[in-house]
Amino acid sequence: LVGLGFERATPSLVGRPAYHPSTLLKLYIYGYLNRIQSSRRLEREARRNLELIWLTGRLTPDFKTIADFRKDNGVAIRKVCREFVLLCRRLKLFADATVAIDGSKFKAVNNRDKNFTDRKLQARMEQLEQSIARYMDELDRADREPTSLPDERIPHLKEKIESLKAQVQKLGEIEVRMRAAPDGQI
Structure with missing residues (x-):
């Protein structure tokens, strides 16, 4: 134990002896x-x-x-x-096939934008389509009644619609990849 660096491996000559x-x-x-x-x-x-x-x-x-x-x-x-x-x-107690596993636990990040199954993908597409329809209705109402919507809100709505359409396109690409996956999910 002295060679490995343990303190108090050799007892002191004075005082009460410490735990070995x-x-x-x-x-x-x-x-x-x-x-x-x-x-x-x-x-x-x-x-x-x-x-x-x-x-x-x-x-x-x-x-x-x-x-x-x-x-x-x-x-x-x-x-x-x-x-x-x-x-x-x-002593040849270890073989090449020995595997060590510890008990570490890690918090996984698997939110709705990173996990896709067929059902989740369809639900997300429907949600995006509804959002696009809601924004389009707002723009139509603004065309019929110009005073019902402030002028500065119209470019914001058009930007939101473009963003949602891009998300729908991205989900379409994910759907193609998901169909090619062996377990049917990404």
Whole structure:
């Protein structure tokens, strides 16, 4: 443990002896394997879990000691993990087909503009067609009754209609790609 860089691996000649790094390393690895990251929960487990009581030799370090061990010996803990992987390779415990999966979770972005199925595409097309029809009705009303709509709103409506028509065209291109997709969706 001294060679890996653990602090307090050799006991001090004065004062009360500290917890040996091997005990705290066992506790840390137990927490890692059992998904217990909190030093407070590890402290609780060291007092109640028979497996951990046996593993630590009935020693029950408090949460601050566990947290400080992690903080002070992070580099040494990484070296232990590296040495473990090297040992497993020397013993030929790893094969080329070994796959490691972690439990990371990522929030996906799959909003309505990025996910298309046949039903969603048709609903979106109908919605755009209705919006175009509504804007066209407003323009027709403005032609019949010039005072019902301010003059500065007319170019804005025409711009909106062009934008919606471009979206309809884009959805048409997506529909062609979707029909060619093996699972019928994009």
